[in-house]
C-alpha cells in the first residue's frame with residue numbers, strides 16, 4: 001500500500017486501523033459457493049441488514065440489499081488464506097469474523113469516520129469487526145484488494161488475542177499487518193530506514209507503542225521501522241522461521257504467546273531488542289546505501305557515456321556529410 005494511504009489511517013489509529021486505495025481495475029465476480037443465512041441465525045440479527053455466512057466470516061450489509069455479499073465473502077476467505085492458510089478463527093470459540101459491507105461511500109464514511117474516497121477498509125479490533133468500502137474495493141485491482149483486506153484482517157485477529165485483553169503494541173500491529181500483506185519492505189523503505197539510521201533520526205520503538213507520529217515523512221518512517229523491527233523480533237529475537245509463523249503463534253492464543261506479548265511490552269526487553277535491531281540494521285543499512293549510491297553512480301556513467309556516444313556519432317555524421325559535400 002502506498003504511504004499516502006497508511007498516513008490516512010493515523011486519524012483513527014486509537015480505535016481503528018485502516019488501509020487505503022489507488023485506482024484500479026474492475027472487480028471480478030465471485031464464484032465459490034457459500035450459503036446465505038436468514039437473519040434469524042445471525043448472532044446480532046437485525047432486520048435492517050441482510051446477512052451471508054461463509055465458513056469463517058459473517059457478512060452483513062444494510063437493506064435494501066444492493067451489494068454482492070457472496071463476492072465479499074469470497075474475498076475475505078481468500079485474503080485469510082493468503083495470511084494463514086487453513087487458519088480457523090471459529091476454533092477459538094470467538095465465532096466467525098464480523099464484516100460489515102458498506103454499499104456506498106456515504107454509508108462507509110458514516111460507519112468509520114474515514115475518507116471514503118481514499119480508504120478501502122477499516123478494522124475495529126476493539127469492536128471486533130471490519131468495515132469494507134464496497135464501491136472502492138470493486139474498483140481496486142485484485143492484488144490491492146487482497147492486500148488491504150489482509151492488512152485489516154491482521155489487525156482484527158491480533159485484537160482477538162487474549163480475549164481482546166492482551167496488549168499488542170502498535171509497532172507489532174502495523175509491522176505484522178504490513179509484512180503479511182506484502183508491504184513495508186520495498187527498496188524505498190530500505191533506503192528510508194538506512195538514511196534515518198545514518199542521520200540518527202530513527203524513532204525510538206517505545207514511542208511507537210500506542211501512537212504513530214503525525215506528519216507524512218515521520219509516519220512513513222514509523223511504518224517502515226515497524227515492519228523492519230517486527231521482522232527482526234520474529235526471526236532474530238524469537239527465532240521464528242518467518243513473521244507469518246510468529247503471527248500464527250500469537251493467534252494460537254496460548255499462555256506462552258500471551259507471555260511473549262507481555263515481554264514485548266516490557267521496557268527493558270524492548271530496549272534490548274531494539275539495540276540488537278539497530279546494530280543489525282546499521283550493517284544492512286550501509287550496504288543499502290552503498291548499493292543504491294553506487295547504482296546511481298553507474299547510472300550516471302551510463303547516461304554520460306550515451307550522451308558522449310550520440311555526440312560523437314553526430315560529429316562523425318557531420319564530418320561524413322561535409323566530406324560527401326566536398327567530394328561532389
Ligand SMILES: [Zn+2]
Nearest residue numbers: 017018174177
Ligand atoms: Zn494498519
